[in-house]
Amino acid sequence: MSYEKAISIESVNSSSPRLEPVSVLVVDGDSACLAILSRMLCNLGYKVMTAKRAYDALSIAQKKEDELHLVLTESHLPDMDKYELLEKMKAVSKVPVVIMSDDDDENAMLGGLFKGAVFYFVKPLTINSLKNLWQFAIIKNRNHVVIDLTEEESSVYGESQQENTSNEGLESESFMTRDRWLRRKNPEGTYKDEETENSDSTSQKKPKLVWTNELHKSFLQAVRLLGVDSAHPKNILQHMNVPGLRKENVSSHLQKYRLSLKREQEAIMKARARGPKKSNFPSHQSSSTLNFRGGCSQTPNRYSTSTAYQPKRRSHVQDLSSHMSRPSPAGSVCFPSQVYSSGHPTLSNESSFPSMPYHSNYKNGQPTLSNQLYYTNYHNPNHIGNRITSNKELAGFRQVGSFVRYSNFDGNKNFSSFGDHGHSNLVDFPILLHNSTQQEVQQQQQLQPQVLFSPPLQMPSPPPQPQEQQENDILGQERQLQPQFLPSSPLQMPSPSPLPAAAEQQGEQDDIFGLEKQLMQSPQWHMPSMPSMPAAPTAHEQEKDDMFGIESEETDDLFDIAKGTTQHFNDVDFDDLW
DNA sequence: ATGATAATAT
């Protein structure tokens, strides 16, 4: 099919630092436009091929599929209807297609995007617009080969640096990327037709990551180890070392985590306020315990946290260690005294953490959705199966094809417990720190004296495991294990997950962030109530963690809250979760 | 890096 088309390949290297020039096939019936675009692109460092006719373009795309990165085409071509090339191109190549047109009508633009174009440029195109054209080549590829690029786009493509600018430029010119539009407009329903392709290339939405207990544990561990000061998404991600986990995932989770901590504190404060101190607490203890449990496990944070910690220094962590080390449930209790000593309130971290809410996710098994990603540590298939079955809810679990599950482990460690019923409560539990962590923590602790008390929640000891230490190992294992993801998933998926260790640990949560801040503000609070709660023990049940989500608000009283939560946990959490 | 908000799951 290549007829007379003129294919000119001019490679200009000028500027771009790219490792490999991005090759672009420019299709336009107008020779002048073709020449101008070709020159502009060459000057920008792209490898350019041109075609005047749609069929020529298809021919080229087919022949050079491996080396062609992107097609930039006019919407109106002499030998094909509007967007017809777009459709036909899909059949011969996965190469992303960018449309350029004089028509700036939104419907026309959407039509092109829905037909599978990755982007729609409204003419005239500027050098500035083209500068970042390479981005669309990546977009397409991300599903396939390029997965890794997402993180490294910039490094790979020298121009990436300009991304910001470029984007701005693009948008300023009123362009929209297809994904974006699709997302927004789909609801309306109008343009569905084309989605078809999206699938293949570009657009799919990212599967939703489910933060399993294990994953959460891993997260908590990372946070603990890192300490408040450096517990930022990037660092956490690195520490977690979970294969397909992205920084954004961590950021989002971190946000939720912090929010939960905040809520807990607030709840606590309220509680205090109301029923202040005084005797209340004492008496409450019992109740408190309850609370804790619930709190602990589930909502962990609320109560637990408390610690104050000192300022910046590494404090946070430390506490944990203590807790960790001895898990005594009561541990939490103990702290109090300590706490004050330091003078600052501190939080205890661990104990309280909230456990996450995973449940929800899990509960029903899974996400029904097809897209969710699951990271489980354990992944024993068996286990999984079991768990699923066992729970009613879980039953639902299906892992059915849809979601992706990441499991890392074998199961042994972590979740073996899970296996059985599917839920092992354990999972959530408090954490123990394991080796490294603990050590680190301790070290840190030593530095500062913090206090913390553990939250009520903390669980008693965690049982578990021996293996904890392994975290690292585990991770390693995981990595290896991991395997499975779905290819299909658009972006890359994750790989299996990691963390097991956590499992053992259980619950804990730390407070980390929130703590400080909050604490700082209100330092003392912790004492009051929390301390006591040894209740924790019961906690185990708690195990579950609930995650953050709790609404402290609902219940004014901690107690109440606690009760409520606990119940949940009992009923739901575990089972559901696992 | 973070808070706000959209999307979408339960």
Next chain:
DNA sequence: TATATTATCA
């Protein structure tokens, strides 16, 4: 439908 979780945007 309301709420909760996660992704994405700003």
